[in-house]
Amino acid sequence: MKKVFIETSVFIRLFTQDDSRKFGESKILFDKINSGDIRPYVSGVVIQEILYILTRLYKFPKLGVIADLQKILQLRNVVLIEKTDTEKALLLFKRHAIKYGDCLISTQVPKSVVLISYDSDFGKIKGLKVSTLSDVISK
Numbered sequence: 001m002k003k004v005f006i007e008t009s010v011f012i013r014l015f016t017q018d019d020s021r022k023f024g025e026s027k028i029l030f031d032k033i034n035s036g037d038i039r040p041y042v043s044g045v046v047i048q049e050i051l052y053i054l055t056r057l058y059k060f061p062k063l064g065v066i067a068d069l070q071k072i073l074q075l076r077n078v079v080l081i082e083k084t085d086t087e088k089a090l091l092l093f094k095r096h097a098i099k100y101g102d103c104l105i106s107t108q109v110p111k112s113v114v115l116i117s118y119d120s121d122f123g124k125i126k127g128l129k130v131s132t133l134s135d136v137i138s139k
Helices: 008-016 020-034 046-056 064-074 088-093 099-106 120-124 133-138
Strands: 004-005 037-045 079-081 114-118
Touching: 008 020, 008 046, 008 064, 020 133, 046 064, 046 099, 046 133, 079 133, 088 099, 114 133, 120 133
Parallel strands: 004 037, 004 114, 037 079
Antiparallel strands: none
């Protein structure tokens, strides 16, 4: 079973459906999760980012977003990671031109898990296993 940490951008493409290719890839990913082929990892930081982006930037109704977030937490075999490494995240933020939230998320990805994202900034972080969604669903 593949283990993947699903970053915010994947969920945003799924919920907003603003890019048909990325929406389609996201749907395939969640079909593979539901069939047990992929074990999903998410974090409290990702949940916070989804909530902010969908309610503030996209103006989605708060209760609808909460319902969608609850569905994420009920995914088959989902692992919710709450722990972060603030000191490491600050060092990453100092070294790289990437968002602090992404630095926090990078500290939450277990070593045996691949992070999937549409955000190329994660590729700047040495030692972090990053893959595209299309690579994960095609294998």
